[in-house]
Amino acid sequence: MKEENYRDVSIIDLENDLKIFIACDSSGGIGLKEMDEFKVPPEITGFYTVNVITSELEALGVSPKVIVNNVCAEMNDTGKMIIQGINKYLKENYSDENIKLTGSTEENFKTYQTSIGMVAIGYKEVKDFKLYNTKSQNELILVGKPKVGEEVLQNQGENINASTVKTLRRIKGVIDIVPIGSKGIKYESENISKIRKLKLKLYENTKINIEKSSGPATCCIATIDKEIIDIEEIKKLVNKPIEKIGIYT
Numbered sequence: 001m002k003e004e005n006y007r008d009v010s011i012i013d014l015e016n017d018l019k020i021f022i023a024c025d026s027s028g029g030i031g032l033k034e035m036d037e038f039k040v041p042p043e044i045t046g047f048y049t050v051n052v053i054t055s056e057l058e059a060l061g062v063s064p065k066v067i068v069n070n071v072c073a074e075m076n077d078t079g080k081m082i083i084q085g086i087n088k089y090l091k092e093n094y095s096d097e098n099i100k101l102t103g104s105t106e107e108n109f110k111t112y113q114t115s116i117g118m119v120a121i122g123y124k125e126v127k128d129f130k131l132y133n134t135k136s137q138n139e140l141i142l143v144g145k146p147k148v149g150e151e152v153l154q155n156q157g158e159n160i161n162a163s164t165v166k167t168l169r170r171i172k173g174v175i176d177i178v179p180i181g182s183k184g185i186k187y188e189s190e191n192i193s194k195i196r197k198l199k200l201k202l203y204e205n206t207k208i209n210i211e212k213s214s215g216p217a218t219c220c221i222a223t224i225d226k227e228i229i230d231i232e233e234i235k236k237l238v239n240k241p242i243e244k245i246g247i248y249t
Contacts, residue, residue: 009056017126023056024119025049031114038149042078042114046085048216051161053120055217058165059177068119069103078114079105093162132175134196134223140189140246141231144219146180146212158241159218167238168222173229177222180214189221202246
């Protein structure tokens with residue numbers, strides 16, 4: 001059995017020519033408990049946490065088959081509300097797919113903060129999977145906008161989701177796709193540089209704060225072959241804010 005990591009996704013090769021893909025995320029202090037830092041209904045916490053892990057898998061062309069939802073709080077009512085948020089997200093993004101939802105809650109002790117750990121698991125046959133390879137002269141684009149905290153709830157239609165990433169993955173000429181989280185655009189774009197042994201030149205007219213956290217993956221970056229696809233064509237297919245931010249050399 002071979003194991004490897006590709007960014008935040010763990011990939012395991014099984015003996016029956018299957019690859020297992022595992023993405024995980026956590027959330028703490030976001031809910032309605034007395035010591036939560038950011039007060040929002042737990043449905044929102046569940047909705048946006050599952051967004052992170054499903055977008056991570058979809059960036060590699062993998063759909064989730066199982067969602068593991070570990071809630072460090074009681075089932076009634078925090079756990080139930082988090083599950084409602086997860087189910088709402090799955091209905092909006094995977095209405096035609098049967099995804100198993102499982103998990104656990106804390107029933108022995110009273111908790112004073114909302115916290116969850118969530119895992120998405122998918123699989124693909126080895127012959128159907130390939131890693132993508134950004135090359136020199138591929139452009140870097142931003143889809144969505146980096147948001148954190150209260151910003152996430154403002155103009156929510158701008159935020160990317162698993163459906164956005166699935167659409168991008170189907171577009172010929174789109175290469176690497178990377179959902180952006182707390183490390184920001186700069187970190188993830190430079191990580192592509194390191195992996196592909198390239199240099200990134202940011203365009204001077206870029207107004208986006210590339211070091212800002214994108215919270216629960218409200219945006220993603222993607223590299224494109226500008227000889228195959230133009231950003232204006234992508235805008236017609238993806239109903240999110242999109243702009244060019246740089247080029248790899």
